[in-house]
Amino acid sequence: xxxxxxxxxxxxxxxxxxxxxxxxxxxxxxxxxxxxxxxxxxxxxxxxxxxxxxxxxxxxxxxxxxxxxxxxxxxxxxxxxxxxxxxxxxxxxxxxxxxxxxxxxxxxxxxxxxxxxxxxxxxxxxxxx
Numbered sequence: 234x235x236x237x238x239x240x241x242x243x244x245x246x247x248x249x250x251x252x253x254x255x256x257x258x259x260x261x262x263x264x265x266x267x268x269x270x271x272x273x274x275x276x277x278x279x280x281x282x283x284x285x286x287x288x289x290x291x292x293x294x295x296x297x298x299x300x301x302x303x304x305x306x307x308x309x310x311x312x313x314x315x316x317x318x319x320x321x322x323x324x325x326x327x328x329x330x331x332x333x334x335x336x337x338x339x340x341x342x343x344x345x346x347x348x349x350x351x352x353x354x355x356x357x358x359x360x361x362x
Contacts, residue, residue, distance in 0.1 A: 284308065286350055287360035288343050301343055303336040303350070303357075321349050 284307045291300050303321075306314065311331065318336045322329045325345045329338040338346060347357040 281354060282356060283354045285356045285358055288346055288350075288357050289359075289361040290341050290343060291361075298339070299341045301338040301341060301346055303338075303346060304334070306334065317349065317353060321346050324349055 285305065286303055287305045289302045289304065291302050292298065303317075314331045314334070314336055318329050318331050318338070321336065321338050321342070325338055325340065325342040327339040327342065329336065331337075343359060347359070350357040
């Protein structure tokens with residue numbers, strides 16, 4: 234083994250070279266003094282709890298196919314249910330519908346549905362078996 238193939242381990246050249254030292258801030262606008270704080274406790278409005286909704290897994294009467302059903306919505310209309318159903322379908326990567334005031338999502342997607350309902354300020358509860 235010759236000495237020419239070895240990698241030096243003495244630290245070699247210093248790594249303190251900064252490519253931005255030659256740049257100048259001349260001609261740039263000044264930074265704003267008071268930037269808004271996004272995560273300030275005082276500025277975040279309290280989330281209103283929109284009530285309990287039940288998430289049920291059903292297979293009966295569906296040819297053995299599993300469907301996740303969200304029911305017992307209080308105080309929201311059909312357009313908002315359709316909007317929630319669309320968000321759930323996108324998040325789960327499956328189909329679904331709004332039928333008889335309930336949202337039905339294909340497959341056992343209870344965890345994903347619960348996450349979306351929590352983000353929409355509902356209190357999801359896993360009901361049934």
